[in-house]
Amino acid sequence: MDKNRIEIDIKIPNQTRYLSLIGKIGEELANGLDEYGGNRITLAYYINLVLTESVINTITHANARDPDKMVHLSIGIEQDELVIRVFDEGEGFDINEVPTPDFEGLAEGGRGVFLIRSIMDTVQYQKRGDGNVLEMRKSLVKGTKY
Secondary structure (H helix, E strand, O other): OOOOOEEEEEEEEOOHHHHHHHHHHHHHHHHOOOOOOOOHHHHHHHHHHHHHHHHHHHHHHHOOOOOOOEEEEEEEEEOOEEEEEEEEOOOOOOHHHOOOOOOOOOOOOOHHHHHHHHHOOEEEEEEEOOEEEEEEEEEOOOOOOO
C-alpha cells in the first residue's frame, strides 16, 4: 500500500446542512499535507471553497434539491495531486457552456464554476453510469500556486 495515497469517500443526503462539515474535512486534509511545500493555510481555505461550491451546485442544480438523492464525494491524494470528485444523480450539463459571471451586475449564476476553475488546475464534468462526475485536480508539487 502506498502510504502517500489518501482517499476519503463521503456520501451525504442532498441537503445543504452538511456543507460546513464537507469544507472542514477538506481543510483538515490540506492542513495535514506535511510534504506540501506551499502555504497550507491558503490551500486549506481554497479546498474548503471548492468543496462547498461544488457540493452546493450538486445539491441545487444537478440533484435539483431532491431529498431522495445523494451527493457522493471522493477526496484524495494521488501521487502529487489533490483529486476531488463529486458525483451527482442529475441530467448533467456542458461545463464549457457556463458563461463567465457578470461581477458588475446583479445577474446570478456561474460564480461557483468560475471559482472552481480559478483555483483548480483541471476541471472536467462528464457522464458516468447513472449520473455525472465533476473531477477537479490540483498539483501539490512544491513551487505551484498557493
